[in-house]
Amino acid sequence: MTGSTSASGADTGVRETDAAAGDAGVREAAVATIQRELTAFARRARAAAARMHPELSLVSFTLLAHLEDSGGCRATDLATYYLLDKSTVSRQVAALERAGHVERRSDPADHRIQLLHLTAQGEQVLAQAADRRSQAFHARLSDWDPAELSRFAAYLTRYNDEAADPA
């Protein structure tokens, strides 16, 4: 609904004639749409996750997923990556440990550091939630063709990487 106005302006077939005049407007409209749609997605993500996998909140899921992706990292890394305060991460990690999903390993070279790892149980719970998420995403994207999916994926990756860099 909300998106239709700007979306039509952000159509794939961009008028290439007199590009100089149109570019600024096209850019403006497209950025506005990107902003609006990304924000709407973000706003829904928490609730959507709660419905998809009630046993693992969006927060817990992302932290566990990051641990799996990274093959173990420190609490500080999580805080940096997700723009969270370290106290928040500390509590989240404590809860995940209490639940038996993660394990701490001390670094003998630096006693301040605790490397966080998934436990077998954590891996299993994560896999289950990831599966539900994956199904939901595949369902939503079922009528996209592979080339579109690849481009969309590349755009998102590029966007996030650029957001991480200059901040």
Next chain:
Amino acid sequence: MTGSTSASGADTGVRETDAAAGDAGVREAAVATIQRELTAFARRARAAAARMHPELSLVSFTLLAHLEDSGGCRATDLATYYLLDKSTVSRQVAALERAGHVERRSDPADHRIQLLHLTAQGEQVLAQAADRRSQAFHARLSDWDPAELSRFAAYLTRYNDEAADPA
């Protein structure tokens, strides 16, 4: 960092030779990347908003923006759109009203309904926050060309519209 592995697989230049064999894999990888990147964005959005415009949380911002976009709507509409409980919206709206950002208008035809509208002050605060957001988005997207932006915007719109439909 985390994204680099899958991102390379989701490159724009898709191998078109022996497409039948590659399609499933390409699709799988692309969907996984889309899921991961969208989720990462969602996880950062709240904190990013708090830094960009501390005077207006991500929640408040999205609700006000929706009111502006829609030109006034009911609390229930907000709840539906953002997958929120009506009690949550009720409290959020009450806070926004207390802050002088929104106004309620009773519908003479149906006394249960309250149409929510931005006040002049609400419009102003929203505009200010939107401006900061817009700047940040433009900065992150500054080296994208208009065609890419348009495609990205169209993809996001399509994704969100499809998410809204079948759920």
Next chain:
DNA sequence: GAAAAGTAGTTGTAGAGTACATCTATCAAG
């Protein structure tokens, strides 16, 4: 090599956002 500065993480405290259950008020059928 001791003092100063920096880093990793925890804990106290407090506030925002949220859901679920329950309530009121209103409307719509039958």
Next chain:
DNA sequence: CTTGATAGATGTACTCTACAACTACTTTTC
């Protein structure tokens, strides 16, 4: 007029979060 649906508010309780202050350890500096 009763029954059922809808819009919204309130009671309650929990999670997520930040900021400030703390401990413990490491690195730098003079």
